[in-house]
Amino acid sequence: MIELDNVAYSYSGGALLAGMSLQLAPGSFHFLTGPSGAGKTTFLKLCYGALRPTGGALRLFGSDIAAMDRDAVALMRRRVGVVHQDCQFLDHLPVADNIALPLTVSGQASPDQGANLRELMTWVGLSDRAGALPPELSGGERQRAALARALILSPEVILADEPTGNVDWEMSQRLLRLLIELNRMGKTVLIATHDMALIRAAKAQVSARVLRIAGGTLQTAGAEL
Numbered sequence: 001m002i003e004l005d006n007v008a009y010s011y012s013g014g015a016l017l018a019g020m021s022l023q024l025a026p027g028s029f030h031f032l033t034g035p036s037g038a039g040k041t042t043f044l045k046l047c048y049g050a051l052r053p054t055g056g057a058l059r060l061f062g063s064d065i066a067a068m069d070r071d072a073v074a075l076m077r078r079r080v081g082v083v084h085q086d087c088q089f090l091d092h093l094p095v096a097d098n099i100a101l102p103l104t105v106s107g108q109a110s111p112d113q114g115a116n117l118r119e120l121m122t123w124v125g126l127s128d129r130a131g132a133l134p135p136e137l138s139g140g141e142r143q144r145a146a147l148a149r150a151l152i153l154s155p156e157v158i159l160a161d162e163p164t165g166n167v168d169w170e171m172s173q174r175l176l177r178l179l180i181e182l183n184r185m186g187k188t189v190l191i192a193t194h195d196m197a198l199i200r201a202a203k204a205q206v207s208a209r210v211l212r213i214a215g216g217t218l219q220t221a222g223a224e225l
């Protein structure tokens with residue numbers, strides 16, 4: 001599904017990541033951890049084609065990204081739902097419109113989208129907040145709205161960057177339950193997080209592999225968990 005073969009990435013300031021090899025199999029559940037600034041967000045950006053490797057080979061859904069033009073990358077991206085670390089919204093649009101925005105932008109708006117949207121908002125527990133504006137939402141509501149927006153195009157893979165970064169333990173558990181439920185529905189899930197307690201809680205419920213970026217490369221986390 002997502003395959004890295006000796007992938008490297010350098011920003012203009014110099015090499016950041018190197019020698020990264022990994023296969024994210026369909027239906028798998030991964031955590032990605034590592035110190036601040038190690039390159040977790042950069043790694044996620046590679047996984048959804050926002051950045052192209054500066055070395056090695058990256059295959060997304062069987063296609064080598066080096067051979068994909070901009071349109072092919074845009075089409076491929078619909079298969080990946082991303083929950084961004086800063087979860088920004090258009091503040092003048094109601095929450096429901098923000099969640100539906102990827103449908104409009106990708107030209108997939110349809111007459112029956114209202115029912116799907118309502119179902120998704122109920123699933124994340126925001127059915128009574130559809131008309132609220134984003135600045136009126138709590139941190140946990142913002143994260144759930146960001147998750148719903150990432151799911152509106154029914155992606156096969158969910159990449160979540162610190163999805164529980166700004167919420168309390170109870171809300172982080174609620175978000176985790178949603179992500180586990182998605183995985184049980186067959187979605188491939190990768191969560192970047194610093195939160196070791198969250199990883200331990202997840203491992204009690206789901207078979208998850210823990211990856212760590214440190215020293216510029218990707219490792220499988222060891223017994224510290």
Ligand SMILES: Nc1ncnc2c1ncn2[C@@H]1O[C@H](COP(=O)(O)OP(=O)(O)OP(=O)(O)O)[C@@H](O)[C@H]1O
Pocket residue numbers: 011012013016034035036037038039040041042043
């Ligand atoms: N667009 C960019 N241009 C140059 N350097 C960048 C760019 N984006 C990120 N970096 C640098 O790359 C390094 C890794 O950043 P990244 O955001 O991937 O780390 P991270 O592990 O996600 O960090 P955090 O846990 O703090 O979110 C940092 O040193 C950062 O300053």
